[in-house]
Structures are given as C-alpha cells and as structure tokens.
Amino acid sequence: MKIGVDWGGTKIEAIAIDENGSEVNRIRVDSPKDNYQEIIKTVVDLIDKISQDSNDFTVGIGMPGSLHPDTGLVQVSNTKALENMPVKKDIEKLLGYEVKIANDADCLALSEAVDGAGKDYSNVFAVILGTGVGAGYVVDKKLIEGPNKLSGEWGQNPIPGPMDDYEKSVKRHCGRIGAVEVFLSGPGLENYYEFKSGEKIPSKEVINLYRENDILANEVMDHYFERTARSFSTFVNIIDPEVIVCGGGMSEIDELYEEIPKRIIPYIASNFFLTPVVKAEHGSSSGVRGAAYLWG
Numbered sequence: 001m002k003i004g005v006d007w008g009g010t011k012i013e014a015i016a017i018d019e020n021g022s023e024v025n026r027i028r029v030d031s032p033k034d035n036y037q038e039i040i041k042t043v044v045d046l047i048d049k050i051s052q053d054s055n056d057f058t059v060g061i062g063m064p065g066s067l068h069p070d071t072g073l074v075q076v077s078n079t080k081a082l083e084n085m086p087v088k089k090d091i092e093k094l095l096g097y098e099v100k101i102a103n104d105a106d107c108l109a110l111s112e113a114v115d116g117a118g119k120d121y122s123n124v125f126a127v128i129l130g131t132g133v134g135a136g137y138v139v140d141k142k143l144i145e146g147p148n149k150l151s152g153e154w155g156q157n158p159i160p161g162p163m164d165d166y167e168k169s170v171k172r173h174c175g176r177i178g179a180v181e182v183f184l185s186g187p188g189l190e191n192y193y194e195f196k197s198g199e200k201i202p203s204k205e206v207i208n209l210y211r212e213n214d215i216l217a218n219e220v221m222d223h224y225f226e227r228t229a230r231s232f233s234t235f236v237n238i239i240d241p242e243v244i245v246c247g248g249g250m251s252e253i254d255e256l257y258e259e260i261p262k263r264i265i266p267y268i269a270s271n272f273f274l275t276p277v278v279k280a281e282h283g284s285s286s287g288v289r290g291a292a293y294l295w296g
Contacts, residue, residue, distance in 0.1 A: 001018060001051075002016070002017045002292040003047065004017065005062065006062050008031060011031055012028070014049075015285070016050055016051070040094070059099040062287045063079075063087070073087075088101050100294040103153075104128065105126065105127070105136045107291045108128055109124055109126035110143050112126050112245045112247070115289075116282050117243070117281040122139065123138070125244050126246070127154070129184055129251050130186060130248030130251075131185060131249070154231070155184070156179055156181065158177070170191070180231045183227045196219065228259075230267050232264055240275070246277065251279055251280060
C-alpha cells in the first residue's frame with residue numbers, strides 16, 4: 001500500500017492507495033498554525049491513523065518548500081513555521097521509519113504525469129496556482145530534481161519585464177521584488193484588486209464580477225491573464241514541455257485555458273504556440289496522490 005500526505009497551510013490530508021492505484025482510505029484534518037511541534041505531531045498522528053491496518057506500506061509527503069540538499073532543512077517555504085526546520089528527521093524519528101518528502105508542486109506533477117491529465121505525454125510541466133505558486137517537471141513518469149532541489153521553483157522568478165510600477169513595488173514574503181507568485185496566486189489577485197479599487201474581496205468574488213462584465217474586475221483580470229501568459233513564457237522558452245497541467249484554486253478559472261494560448265505568443269521565441277494547457281485531472285487530490293507515488 002502507498003500512503004500519501006498533502007501538507008498544506010490550512011489542511012493536512014492523507015490517502016492510502018492500493019497496488020491498482022485505487023484509493024482505499026482518506027483522512028483530512030486542519031493544519032495547526034505557527035506551532036512547529038504541533039504541526040509535526042499532527043502529521044505523524046495522521047500517518048499512524050491511516051496506516052494502522054497495514055503492515056506493508058510506504059509514506060510520501062508533499063509539502064510547501066523543499067529540503068536543502070546538504071542540511072536537510074526546509075527552504076523556500078511559504079509556511080513560515082517550517083522554514084529552516086529538520087522536518088524529515090523529526091518525522092522519521094517519531095515514526096521509526098523512512099519517509100520521502102517532495103515539494104507539493106512536484107507531487108502534483110508526478111500524479112498528473114502517472115495517471116492524470118499528462119499521462120499520454122513523455123514530459124509534463126505542472127503548475128500550482130493557489131495560495132502560492134510553484135511547479136514540477138516530470139519526464140517519462142519520473143520526477144526531475146536538480147542538485148539544489150529547486151526544479152520548478154518558477155514562482156520565485158521575477159515576472160518577465162518590462163515591469164509596470166505596480167509590479168516593481170510588490171515584494172514576496174522573503175523580500176524578493178516582482179516574484180511571479182505575488183501576481184498569479186489567489187492572494188496576489190486579491191491584492192491587485194484592492195490596489196485598483198481600495199476594497200479587499202476574495203478572489204472568487206473578483207472572478208464573479210469579471211463574469212458579470214464589471215468594468216474594474218475586467219481590467220484586473222485582463223492584467224491577471226497577461227501576467228500569467230508572461231510568466232508561463234519563461235519555462236516554455238527553456239524546456240518547451242509537451243503539456244502544461246494547472247492545479248490549485250486559480251486553475252478553476254476556465255477562461256485561463258482560452259487566454260494563455262492567445263496571449264503567450266508575443267513572449268515566446270515563436271509565432272505559434274501548440275502546447276496544450278489543461279486543468280489537472282485529479283483536481284485537489286493531485287498533490288496527495290503524487291506524494292504516494294514518490295516511492296515509484
């Protein structure tokens with residue numbers, strides 16, 4: 001049996017998958033806030049609970065950020081309580097056996113490449129557009145990880161220029177100016193709407209107003225679509241993936257799949273764009289399924 005854990009900022013979810021890829025159990029709990037020891041205990045208790053009826057299983061965990069290749073400490077995480085902490089070591093000490101840990105976007109990519117929207121392609125680039133922004137790259141059903149464990153950390157890159165005054169002014173929580181994440185994430189859309197209107201509303205409301213032809217929401221979403229196309233062009237020009245799979249809450253914006261192919265061409269080294277841009281087949285379950293597949 002394969003057990004996967006999707007470790008997010010608001011919830012932690014675990015599933016058990018049998019040898020045929022069928023889900024046999026699923027448990028979800030709220031994620032503790034800001035207390036590292038409490039978060040670790042919650043993850044371990046969840047794994048103990050979902051594995052209690054099996055003696056033969058593996059555990060994979062998808063989490064925000066990645067593990068530093070030398071120290072094993074968490075790096076580039078948007079969950080501040082995890083940054084620079086020995087997550088893998090602490091979990092294994094409590095469980096008494098080895099687990100595999102990967103970035104949550106890597107897990108999305110692996111899941112969709114194995115048996116999701118990218119299963120018919122040899123190389124798959126999958127992006128998370130949610131509370132944060134990241135990506136994973138899979139070739140021949142195998143996750144590609146570089147020596148720095150940073151493959152797919154495209155949300156950290158500065159948005160391709162020329163940047164407007166707003167883009168030059170916005171910082172990521174680490175202090176980096178103009179990072180893709182602060183524009184394409186759900187909070188990024190909310191912040192831009194607030195900047196233009198003086199009113200803070202949820203991203204879903206912005207999208208609903210756009211669909212109702214609200215003038216300001218149309219302007220905000222026009223910038224969102226253009227920024228998304230600009231940002232996608234960076235990895236298209238470098239690796240030219242066979243398919244781009246989108247997950248996370250913002251991937252539910254159906255208009256994205258019409259707008260990106262139209263808007264990306266001025267930013268890529270071609271006058272045509274043939275790459276399918278598709279929604280993740282497993283939706284919110286992609287990350288947890290991919291975590292389970294970390295053991296192959």
